[in-house]
Amino acid sequence: MTDPQIALMMLGIFILIIFLGFPIAFTLMALGVAFGYYAYFNPSRMWRSYDRAVEAGADNWELWHTWASGLFNNRIFDLFVNQTYSVMANEVLTAVPLFLFMGYIVERANIVDRLFSTIYIAARRLPGAMAVAALVTCALFATATGIVGAVVTLMGLLALPAMLKARYDTGFASGVICAGGTLGILIPPSIMLIVYAAASGVSIVQLYAAALLPGFLLAGLYLVYIIGRSLLQPSVAPKPRDDEVGDVPVARLILMVLTSFLPLAVLIMAVLGSILFGLATPTEAASAGALGGLALAAIYGALTWQRLREAVYLTMKTTAMVCWLFVGSWVFSSVFSYLGGEHLITEFVTGLDMSPLTFLIMAQLIIFLLGWPLEWSEIIIIFVPIFLPLLPLFGVDPLFFGILVALNLQTSFLTPPMAMSAYYLKGIAPPHVQLVEIFRGCMPYLAMVLLAMVVLYNVPGIVFWLPEMIYGS
Amino acid sequence: MINIVKFIDRLTGWFGRAFAWLILLMAFGMGYEVLVRYVFNAPTSWAFDMSYILYGTMFMVGGAYTLARNAHVRGDFLYRLWKPRTQARVELVLYFLFFFPGVLALVISGTKYAERSWRYMEVSVFSPAGVPVFQFKTMLVVAGVLLFIQGIAQVLRCILCIRTGEWPPTVEDVEELEDQLLKKAAAGELDKAQQIAHGRDDT
Numbered sequence: 001m002t003d004p005q006i007a008l009m010m011l012g013i014f015i016l017i018i019f020l021g022f023p024i025a026f027t028l029m030a031l032g033v034a035f036g037y038y039a040y041f042n043p044s045r046m047w048r049s050y051d052r053a054v055e056a057g058a059d060n061w062e063l064w065h066t067w068a069s070g071l072f073n074n075r076i077f078d079l080f081v082n083q084t085y086s087v088m089a090n091e092v093l094t095a096v097p098l099f100l101f102m103g104y105i106v107e108r109a110n111i112v113d114r115l116f117s118t119i120y121i122a123a124r125r126l127p128g129a130m131a132v133a134a135l136v137t138c139a140l141f142a143t144a145t146g147i148v149g150a151v152v153t154l155m156g157l158l159a160l161p162a163m164l165k166a167r168y169d170t171g172f173a174s175g176v177i178c179a180g181g182t183l184g185i186l187i188p189p190s191i192m193l194i195v196y197a198a199a200s201g202v203s204i205v206q207l208y209a210a211a212l213l214p215g216f217l218l219a220g221l222y223l224v225y226i227i228g229r230s231l232l233q234p235s236v237a238p239k240p241r242d243d244e245v246g247d248v249p250v251a252r253l254i255l256m257v258l259t260s261f262l263p264l265a266v267l268i269m270a271v272l273g274s275i276l277f278g279l280a281t282p283t284e285a286a287s288a289g290a291l292g293g294l295a296l297a298a299i300y301g302a303l304t305w306q307r308l309r310e311a312v313y314l315t316m317k318t319t320a321m322v323c324w325l326f327v328g329s330w331v332f333s334s335v336f337s338y339l340g341g342e343h344l345i346t347e348f349v350t351g352l353d354m355s356p357l358t359f360l361i362m363a364q365l366i367i368f369l370l371g372w373p374l375e376w377s378e379i380i381i382i383f384v385p386i387f388l389p390l391l392p393l394f395g396v397d398p399l400f401f402g403i404l405v406a407l408n409l410q411t412s413f414l415t416p417p418m419a420m421s422a423y424y425l426k427g428i429a430p431p432h433v434q435l436v437e438i439f440r441g442c443m444p445y446l447a448m449v450l451l452a453m454v455v456l457y458n459v460p461g462i463v464f465w466l467p468e469m470i471y472g473s
Numbered sequence: 474m475i476n477i478v479k480f481i482d483r484l485t486g487w488f489g490r491a492f493a494w495l496i497l498l499m500a501f502g503m504g505y506e507v508l509v510r511y512v513f514n515a516p517t518s519w520a521f522d523m524s525y526i527l528y529g530t531m532f533m534v535g536g537a538y539t540l541a542r543n544a545h546v547r548g549d550f551l552y553r554l555w556k557p558r559t560q561a562r563v564e565l566v567l568y569f570l571f572f573f574p575g576v577l578a579l580v581i582s583g584t585k586y587a588e589r590s591w592r593y594m595e596v597s598v599f600s601p602a603g604v605p606v607f608q609f610k611t612m613l614v615v616a617g618v619l620l621f622i623q624g625i626a627q628v629l630r631c632i633l634c635i636r637t638g639e640w641p642p643t644v645e646d647v648e649e650l651e652d653q654l655l656k657k658a659a660a661g662e663l664d665k666a667q668q669i670a671h672g673r674d675d676t
Contacts (some may be wrong), residue, residue: 319532
């Protein structure tokens with residue numbers, strides 16, 4: 001077998017082990033070390049000190065010792081340690097635990113309830129007001145926390161019963177929450193974009209600037225759909241009777257906005273603004289965000305010892321999960337490309353003679369399909385890097401590609417069979433809410449994600465305008 | 474056998490939880506840097522080194538803790554359909570093929586790497602502050618050893634599961650909020666979950 005064929009075998013074994021459900025990070029590490037040992041195997045280097053010891057007439061123990069250390073005299077071990085260390089000292093990934101911590105604190109700050117009722121009252125004259133409020137709350141809260149599951153379950157417990165009580169259509173009400181909660185992985189400061197930046201080498205600051213308008217575009221499309229559907233088909237979102245709305249004086253409404261909507265919005269904008277305008281590195285901004293989150297939780301009287309502990313330990317777990325995946329992936333991929341696997345893929349794809357558009361569609365389709373069984377972390381850290389070396393061949397900007405991927409991965413939370421958002425919602429919804437209805441409610445949002453991707457492809461300015469305006473081209 | 478598993482879980486759990494608190498140090502340290510840079514116009518020379526040292530130390534030491542809590546990602550779309558005994562049999566084999574070799578390599582090569590660094594008490598090259606990094610490089614070894622020990626516990630878990638037909642319980646210390654809520658809902662305590670969501674659970 002030639003080396004590139006062995007590289008393909010390595011990839012094949014890896015995919016098989018994923019199917020068997022073994023922790024992916026360690027699978028990658030072990031495969032990288034084993035195949036790397038073969039790739040860097042160098043007998044003369046291995047036996048050098050042993051031969052010297054034999055010539056010097058060393059005793060048996062000494063001989064055994066040099067023989068054993070000869071076994072480990074393989075460049076893969078240096079490579080392994082260096083790759084691991086480069087994850088440990090990665091200046092982009094340092095922002096990950098801080099943003100996670102901020103998210104875990106904000107999600108425990110007793111803030112969603114206030115946020116939802118305030119936005120509902122502010123929006124109560126709009127068609128489908130409760131759905132609009134749910135979407136805006138989801139988007140804002142998901143942006144601040146970045147944890148999809150938490151947003152969907154919390155909103156499923158707060159907004160879903162309220163909407164059902166107001167005789168909203170079950171599918172319509174569920175779809176809003178599922179799709180709104182998922183926005184958190186796209187709208188900056190999202191953790192997924194940091195992970196993409198670390199995996200691709202694209203500047204995180206540029207990525208954040210590039211993702212802002214597409215994020216608003218998608219949220220805007222959702223909003224237009226909700227209001228439009230409520231207007232055209234009032235039965236899905238019946239207009240509340242006047243006595244149901246109640247009358248809230250303007251002064252009180254302003255006070256509610258000041259105490260619930262504003263602090264969170266200011267926190268997000270301060271974090272994002274200081275990153276975009278170069279006042280602070282993403283890591284510094286994230287730590288400021290974490291401190292701000294702590295202050296917010298304290299003000300809302302939610303900063304208990306128990307909650308702080310939870311946030312700290314969960315941050316540890318999730319950080320370790322993401323970063324060990326990086327360790328495994330970097331060891332694996334450097335051995336894979338050393339064996340010529342990457343070159344083989346490049347040659348194969350070049351041989352297909354695709355147009356850039358066909359390539360983009362193919363790549364996004366594969367990522368869409370991977371989103372069914374896998375989560376975004378695995379897709380971004382392990383599979384997206386396979387596409388990255390191909391981008392220059394087709395003249396696709398990795399920044400642009402990253403935004404398309406971020407849009408695309410919205411669908412992985414919403415499409416059956418492994419739609420995390422839908423399952424979370426089903427888990428906490430009243431028993432009469434059927435999973436099928438939730439899926440039906442999610443479908444229009446899939447269409448809108450697709451529409452947003454088509455729009456971005458045709459008007460790439462939506463992605464590039466802001467980064468170019470702030471940082472020049 | 475279950476006692477060994479419990480002991481190892483406690484050991485790695487202690488390390489994981491203790492080092493998790495570094496996140497607070499990191500948040501306040503970086504916050505301090507931003508403060509002195511803009512308010513007193515006197516940036517620190519150590520903040521950058523501190524940020525990656527704390528972050529790297531955190532996740533390396535937390536690897537074993539995360540493994541014990543079964544929180545490393547796995548493609549479990551087939552796995553979850555199997556009976557516990559089948560899961561344990563497959564996993565037992567895979568631990569020996571795909572866990573111990575990599576972790577062992579980490580311990581051995583990490584030791585060499587850290588040794589070299591200790592020999593000249595290596596400091597960071599990013600700043601004149603001379604922040605030491607030899608202790609940071611030692612984390613490669615610490616992480617490897619903790620993972621190896623946790624691996625033994627995981628293997629024992631598999632053996633216990635093959636014997637009894639069900640997984641021995643894992644120690645749960647903290648859960649994601651969504652999991653807490655889902656569990657409450659599944660146990661028929663939807664009202665309690667709702668109270669948590671409304672933020673009225675502890676008032």
